[in-house]
Amino acid sequence: MTVFTPPRSPLVDDALELARRWCAGHTIDGAPALRHAVEVAITLDRYVPGTPAEIIAAALLHDAPELAVDVDLDQVLTDRFGPSTTRVVRALEREHAALGQTPAPPVDAGDVVTLAASTADKIVSLGSVLRRASFAGDRAAYWRARRPFLDLVSYFRAFHTAAHQALPDEMAAALDRLVTDAEQIRATLA
Template identity: 55%
Template sequence: MNVFAAPRHPHVARALTDARAWCAGQIIDDRPALVHAVRVAVTLARYLPDPPTALIAAALLHDAPEFAPPDIDLPGVLTRRYGTEVTRIVYALHDEHAALDQPDPPINTSDQPVLLISTADKIVVFRSLVHRAHASGDAAAFYAARPALLRLLPHFHAMHQAARPHVPIAMAAHLGDALAKLTRSTTGRC
């Protein structure tokens, strides 16, 4: 299913518009942040035959707490436009991202919508990192400049193992493949 095919569900169309506005000028993975948001939504839809509209909207908006203008009441705006579930998911993903700065980030597999988007997000990010490291011409220097990523690799492996029984089989396999390639790339074995 192409979640962006016409006619788009009004929530998806609005989420795309809001993501475009809030991501303007922001960069993720050396590309416009909107590209990242769309890739996460498309990756999610690849593994779910008929993804709920709220899930696609939340995927598109998952970085909004970082990029939306600080002078708006983002929780209020999200709730009015998309409902409480999208707001809850977006902020749960924001909390998960923030927790990666902790020495031992928690792994939560009990919140299915958050786990699905988080898994799609990691697939997109891991693939991008491997591509960018290879394109840099000096993968060792690329990863040496990212000590937080190297520190988090064991966490990502543990997260993959914990998530496997809770996400679609093909999605878990894709995450495992992307993580294996990233791990090999960081050690120069790819």
């Protein structure tokens, strides 16, 4: 069972419909954007069972600031899902925008809801990039083409270090494994 197994919350249904619309024609991590959104929501629910529907909605719509450019996003999110959804979506937007900047964006370990949603996004994204590497014919070329990803590995480790105590143990361990794998790959390419 997942958060999408019927019967599901009307908020989740509404968020899924918006995600379908806004993700259409877009890709994230080399896959359809909707798949990424759904995987983030499922991952969040797997590690944080009972996550409120408005936070599952935020997980589904976390890339909306980049995808839904023709709407008053704050108005739509707040009216349809409530202020918590808007807060989490905008927090993840700020983090995405700050990735790769020096110094790395600070991690607010006190905002556990946003922290968990952000961690789910990282687990899905890191897992996707690492999994695709295993299918690459020329792994060295695959990683050379993903230098910007490898440049973020230090941030992912800093995020894990700052966040792990506030996260469920299994979620923190999953992120740690993925970051460790990425660190090992980066070390072999240095």
